[in-house]
Amino acid sequence: MTLLAAWQLLWLVPVVPLVWWWSLPPRPSRVQWTAHLAQVERALAALRRRPPRLSRWRFLLLVLAAVATALAAARPVWHGGDGAQRLVVLLDGSASMAALDADGCSAWQLAQQRVQAVLDDLPEAVEVTVLRAGGSLLRRHGAAARALHELGAPDGSLSVDLPAAVATLATDARTAVWTLTDGQGQAALPSQGALTVVPRDGPNAAVLAVRLADGWPLPQIELEVDVVAFADGTAAAEVRVEGAVVQPAAQSLTLEAGERRTVAFVVARTPAGGALEVAVVVAGDRLPEDDRATVPLAPLPAPRIAVLAAEDGLGPTFAKAAAQALAAEVAGTVVDAQAGAEVGLLLVDGGRVPFVPAAARALTFGTELVAAGAEAGNAAMDPWIRPGSLGWDRRAALGLGLDLSELRIDRAFPKLLPKGEVFLWSDEAPPGERGAAGPVPLAVVCGDGSRASMHFAFRLADSNLPLLAAFPQLLRRAFVRCHGLAEPLRWNAVPPAGEQDLRARATAEDRPLPKFATGDTDLVVFCLVAGLLALACRSWLR
Amino acid sequence: MKAAVRPLSPAMPTLFPTEFRALLQRLCGQSARVQGARDQALRARRSALSQSGTFVGHRPYSRGDDLRRLDWSAYARSGELFTKQLEEEERRTAALVLDVSASLAVGTPPRRFAALRLAAVVGALSLTHLDALVVVVPGAGSLAFASFTGSSSLPSLLQHLEALPTVAASPQQAASLLLQRGLPGRVHWVGDFAVPNEHERALHALRRRGARVTGWLPSLPEDCSPPTAGYLRWCDPETGQELAVPVDAAFAAALRHELERLSRQQDQLFGRAGATLRRWPAARALELQPAAYADCLLECAR
Numbered sequence: 001m002t003l004l005a006a007w008q009l010l011w012l013v014p015v016v017p018l019v020w021w022w023s024l025p026p027r028p029s030r031v032q033w034t035a036h037l038a039q040v041e042r043a044l045a046a047l048r049r050r051p052p053r054l055s056r057w058r059f060l061l062l063v064l065a066a067v068a069t070a071l072a073a074a075r076p077v078w079h080g081g082d083g084a085q086r087l088v089v090l091l092d093g094s095a096s097m098a099a100l101d102a103d104g105c106s107a108w109q110l111a112q113q114r115v116q117a118v119l120d121d122l123p124e125a126v127e128v129t130v131l132r133a134g135g136s137l138l139r140r141h142g143a144a145a146r147a148l149h150e151l152g153a154p155d156g157s158l159s160v161d162l163p164a165a166v167a168t169l170a171t172d173a174r175t176a177v178w179t180l181t182d183g184q185g186q187a188a189l190p191s192q193g194a195l196t197v198v199p200r201d202g203p204n205a206a207v208l209a210v211r212l213a214d215g216w217p218l219p220q221i222e223l224e225v226d227v228v229a230f231a232d233g234t235a236a237a238e239v240r241v242e243g244a245v246v247q248p249a250a251q252s253l254t255l256e257a258g259e260r261r262t263v264a265f266v267v268a269r270t271p272a273g274g275a276l277e278v279a280v281v282v283a284g285d286r287l288p289e290d291d292r293a294t295v296p297l298a299p300l301p302a303p304r305i306a307v308l309a310a311e312d313g314l315g316p317t318f319a320k321a322a323a324q325a326l327a328a329e330v331a332g333t334v335v336d337a338q339a340g341a342e343v344g345l346l347l348v349d350g351g352r353v354p355f356v357p358a359a360a361r362a363l364t365f366g367t368e369l370v371a372a373g374a375e376a377g378n379a380a381m382d383p384w385i386r387p388g389s390l391g392w393d394r395r396a397a398l399g400l401g402l403d404l405s406e407l408r409i410d411r412a413f414p415k416l417l418p419k420g421e422v423f424l425w426s427d428e429a430p431p432g433e434r435g436a437a438g439p440v441p442l443a444v445v446c447g448d449g450s451r452a453s454m455h456f457a458f459r460l461a462d463s464n465l466p467l468l469a470a471f472p473q474l475l476r477r478a479f480v481r482c483h484g485l486a487e488p489l490r491w492n493a494v495p496p497a498g499e500q501d502l503r504a505r506a507t508a509e510d511r512p513l514p515k516f517a518t519g520d521t522d523l524v525v526f527c528l529v530a531g532l533l534a535l536a537c538r539s540w541l542r
Numbered sequence: 543m544k545a546a547v548r549p550l551s552p553a554m555p556t557l558f559p560t561e562f563r564a565l566l567q568r569l570c571g572q573s574a575r576v577q578g579a580r581d582q583a584l585r586a587r588r589s590a591l592s593q594s595g596t597f598v599g600h601r602p603y604s605r606g607d608d609l610r611r612l613d614w615s616a617y618a619r620s621g622e623l624f625t626k627q628l629e630e631e632e633r634r635t636a637a638l639v640l641d642v643s644a645s646l647a648v649g650t651p652p653r654r655f656a657a658l659r660l661a662a663v664v665g666a667l668s669l670t671h672l673d674a675l676v677v678v679v680p681g682a683g684s685l686a687f688a689s690f691t692g693s694s695s696l697p698s699l700l701q702h703l704e705a706l707p708t709v710a711a712s713p714q715q716a717a718s719l720l721l722q723r724g725l726p727g728r729v730h731w732v733g734d735f736a737v738p739n740e741h742e743r744a745l746h747a748l749r750r751r752g753a754r755v756t757g758w759l760p761s762l763p764e765d766c767s768p769p770t771a772g773y774l775r776w777c778d779p780e781t782g783q784e785l786a787v788p789v790d791a792a793f794a795a796a797l798r799h800e801l802e803r804l805s806r807q808q809d810q811l812f813g814r815a816g817a818t819l820r821r822w823p824a825a826r827a828l829e830l831q832p833a834a835y836a837d838c839l840l841e842c843a844r
Contacts, residue, residue, distance in 0.1 A: 028775035028786045034764070035645040035653075035736040037778040039804055040785055043796035051786050 001078050001523065008073035015066045023059040025052035061538035068531030072524045080518035084176035086127040087516070088169050089115055090190075092181035093151065094134030094158035096499040098289040099182070099200030107198040108154045111180040114196060118178075118513065119146050125519020133160040154289070157496035158185040166190035176514050183505035185498035194513040199505060202286035203231035206500045207293045208260060210278050210491055217301045217330055217483050218476065219246070223265040225293075227280040229255035230501040238281045239263045244274030244297045255282075258501070271331050273299035286502055295489045303330065303344025303361075303479075306337035310350035310459075318460035319349035319365070326475045345482060350459045357418040357455065358447025361482040363475075366459030368416050382432075383411040384457075387442065389427035398423055398445070398477045402470045411462040412442055417455050420444035424456070450484035554655045558662060558700045561830045569663060569832055569839065570670040570693065599721075599751030600624035616750075624750070634727070636668040637676045637720055637753075640703075641733030643710040645780040649762040649824055656760035656824035657732045658703050663838045664730045664758070665703075669693045671842075677702060678719050681711030687723060710780060717744035721751060732758040735819070738804070738811040745815035755817035756841055759808065760824040766801055770794040 003009070034040065044051065097108040119128060130145040132138040135156030140149055162179055169177045170192045177193035182200060189195060206228055213222035229235040234257070240250040245267040255261060269276070279292035307323045309316035323334045326345075335343060346362040348355075355362065355369045387409055392399045404424070414430065424443035442457045460466050465474075600613060603623035616624045638661055646654035661677075668675040675690045677699070685706055690699050713733075720729065729748060735741060735757060748755050769789050776785040787793065812819040820841055826834040 025786060026773065029773045030775070032769065032774040032776050033648045033779055034776050035648050035734050035778065035780070036765075036801060036804065037776055037781070037783055037785060038737070039800035040776050040787060040797060042800045043793055044785075044787060046796045046800075047792060049787075049793070052788070053786070 001076050003071075004075035004077055006074050008075075009070050011070045011073065012067060015070070016063060019062050019066055020059065023062060024054055055541070057541055058538050061534045061541065065531040065534035065538070068527045068534060072527035072531065076523040076527060078521040078523055080123070080125065080520055081515070083515040083517040084174055085125065085517045086129070086172070086175040087122065087513075088175060088177045089128070089130045089145070090162065090165060090169070090177060090179045090181075091115065091130060091132050091151065092134050092158055092162075092179075092184075093132040093138070093154050093156075094182075094185060094499055095154050095156060095289060095496065096158075096182055096184035096200075096287065096502065096505075097134070097154035097198075099202070099204070099287040099502055101200055101286075106154070107182045107200045110198050111196070112148055112151070114198075115178075115180065116148060119148075122146075123516055123518045126516050131165075133162070133165070134158040157499055162186055163188055163190045163192075166192050169193075176516070178513055183507055184502065185496070186506045189506045189508040191508075193511070195508055195511045197508060197510060199507075200286050201502055203229065203235060203282055203284050204287045204290070204500055204502050205229040205231075205235065205237055205255070205280045205282035205285055206287070206290040207278055207280050210293050210295075212295070212489055212491075214489060216298075217480060219268045219271065219300055219331070221245075221267050221269050221276070223267065223278065225263045225265065225278050225280075226260055227255065227263065228258065228260045228500065229280075229282050230503060231257055231282065231284075232503075233257065235282050240279045240281065241265045241267055241276070242279065243277040243294070244270050244272070245276065246270055269297050269300065271300040271302060273297045287500070290500060293491050295491045297489070300331060301344065301483055303332040304335045304342075305332050305345045305347060306335055306341070306343040308337045308346065308348040308351065308353060308367075312350070316349070318466045319347055322460065322466065322471075322475060323347050325472055326479055329472070329476050330479055345479065349461075355453075357420060358451065358453050360453065361451055362453040363456075363478055363482070364453070365456045366411075366413055366416065366462060367455070368413075369418060369455070382413070382415075384414060384430045384440075385411060387412050387414075387426040387428055387430070387440070390424065390442070391427060391439065392424045392443075393422070396421075396423070398474075398481050402474060402477075404468065404470060404474075406468055407463065407465060409442065409458045409463040409465075412458040414440050414442060414457045417441050417444050417457050418446055420446035420455070423454070445481060447482075448484075452482050452484065454478045454482060554652055555828070557655065557658055557704050562659065562662070563700070565830050565832065565835075566662065566666045566696065569835060570666050572832065572839075597626050597752055599627045601627055627751075634672045635674040635676060636664075636672050636728040636730065637678060638665055638668070639678045639680075639716045639720065639729060639731040639733075640706065641711075641731075642679055642682065642706050642708055643733075643780055644708050645736055645778070646734055646760075647708065647779050649760075649764070651824055651828055653734055653760045653762060653824050654708075656822070656827035657758070658706070659827040660758055660760060660822060660835075660838065661730075661732050662700055662703055663835050664732075664842065665690070665699045666693075666696050667838070667842045668728075669696055669699065675699065676720075676723065678716055678723075679706055679709075679711075680713075680715035680719055681709040682707060683709075687719060713741040713744040714747075717747045720753070721747065727752070727754060729753045729755045730758060731755055732760075735759055735808050735811070736804075738807045742811055742815070745811065745817055749815050749817070755812075755815065757808075757812050757817060757819040759819060759821045760827070761821040762824055766798070766805070768794055768797045768801065 091111060098106050100106050122128065128145040130140040130148065132151050138151060162181060166177050166179055169175060179190050179193060180196045180198065181189065182198050183189055208226040208228050211224040215221060223241060225239055227237065227239055229237055235255050237255045238250055238252045240248065242248045247267065249265050249267055251263050253261060253263065274297060275294050276297050277292055277294045285291060305323045305327050307319050309319040327334050332344065344361065346360060348362065348364040348367045350366050352368040352370055354371065357369065390407055392404050394400060422441040422444050425439035425441050427439045430440060443455065445452055445454050447453055465471055600616060601624065603612065603625050611626045613624045613626045640657065640661055642654065646652065646657055665675050669690055670693045673691065677688045679686050685702065688702050745755060770791060771789055773788045776787060808819055820837055822837055
């Protein structure tokens, strides 16, 4: 036992004499000589009284209380046993730790249970640090470490070299390092410190990668799924595509151990969107966490297509037919164009409309665009008869693979077009503009990102465009272009390669934890309790 | 810390001043014949008629004793056979047994002061009317036993009394001393009799030897009226024991009860021994009037 403030015992020097003086009985006021002292004693006995006197027991108890209090002030400490004063728990939190045993208990849960059991019995004086290696590196210290606070779920690869990490941590002789791992993804396990291996051997199949061609805003999706299986011998597997698809798809295949196979699917997504899930199923799979990949799909746009057409000739007929065909492709509806109504796509054929390019999604054919309240110039309405040498952008997504070579235009109004990305042009010059350099635009795209408008310099009825086989495709592409590109799909993280083969892991014998220091015991409370007990006994003692 | 109590050394008035000596002369002159001597003469006469000699006491019966000397009255009282001891008739004397222990130092005036003056009066009367006076002070060394004859030895008696030391002795010592030196018929025992049980054996021994004992107890006010308040340190001058006691009404009542019981025990002690106990207020010792000693005259005349 050590007194951290031994000088406090000096209080006893004045206190003990004071206690002695305090314990003395009061002095009688006068002396009464008597020959009948025996009668005085009997009278006291009859009244069950005792004369005031110095009670040695009461004095001793009071002194004991004073000594205990002074001792408490001197801060007595009882030294505990020697041993490690710090424990660093290196916990493998890689994806393979999610592997289950036959009872459904994962290696991660088992490792946490063992750590918690040890920490519950660990002396309070031992400083605890928990390091989660694998996935995101987490560090917990003190009370958070003892509670294993929010260590998360197994994820990612074990990118830490455990032997090197343990060697670094174990340089301090007062620090005990405890490694808990399944040995997956490590060439060797630490040779220092305590070690607990929680293996989960067994077959495992995994989705390695998913490649997806999204037809958004159209419902078609093309998938290529790379799967692999690790088992003793061949494994019968089934790859499924489920979730936000109109018709779930599945393909069965036989996988050799470690063989990477690619399976292709073409599915239609549901208009409401949702999670698209790709899964590979193998009997007895120990690590279901890497068996599936999911991606959230946004709902398909279902636009209200409004049609405006000049009431002359076949214009309205072509325009409405085009709108109907487009609505069927994109699950939209054709509505009447009304002033103030909100629509998803405006299809205009001929005429004059107040419209700012790219202010809304629109397809215009030979339509004069004017600002609100402005009057159109007559020059813009001068037609260009039969423009020849037509060309189109074959590299852009809009014209890639389209055949517009049969396109014939009877009348065009190139001056109606606003400035924008040229899609269709004529290498000739209009009759009054011979000698002008460069091609003359006949169709442009205005806007970028998620909203654009496309403008043609001719009406549908003034060309054979509606009659071309590429016309529906062009409409779809124009619709896609007006809605911009879809958000890139983010698949859940694909498990790292080293965490998948549960049969290939580093092994080592478990090593127990060293002896820990029990810590110093503060005896202040005991001294105070002893003092209080002494005072209680003194008050009870008469 | 307890302060040491100084030994009790009471300031006693002059014990036998001239006025007291004059009072003694007056008392001896006006007193009747001391009755104790007549009793002795009558007893001697009865003894001569019945048997030879004077009855001086008993001894347990043994085989071969004269059956005529069996004391049938003692047999009736005790159930045991005693043989009466007879001796030739001797002079008429009285014995004065004095307790001069330290316990008599208490009181105002001290109980010892009253006891010695009482002894002087009794002694003077005995010297005047009887043949001799024996003063027995157990434990007093050379002064333990003194014999005085005739009224002319009154000054010697007073001087002897003044010279007595304060010494403690057991009542049994006094009785033994009396019985060894010959039994006087009349015994005046002056003391405080604070422990009655200690006197029982001595009084019974004297009774068995035929002594007629009168106990004289100079009484003090505190013998029946203890203090009723105060935080007192009670001290016994004889043993030196002390007791600090807060006195309240309840304690005063309890102590009064104990003192009354002591008084009853003293009376019962002398009653069982066939003796008489006279309580004489010690304060009367300060009075130099014959009336203060009327009890002495009366008792001596019985």
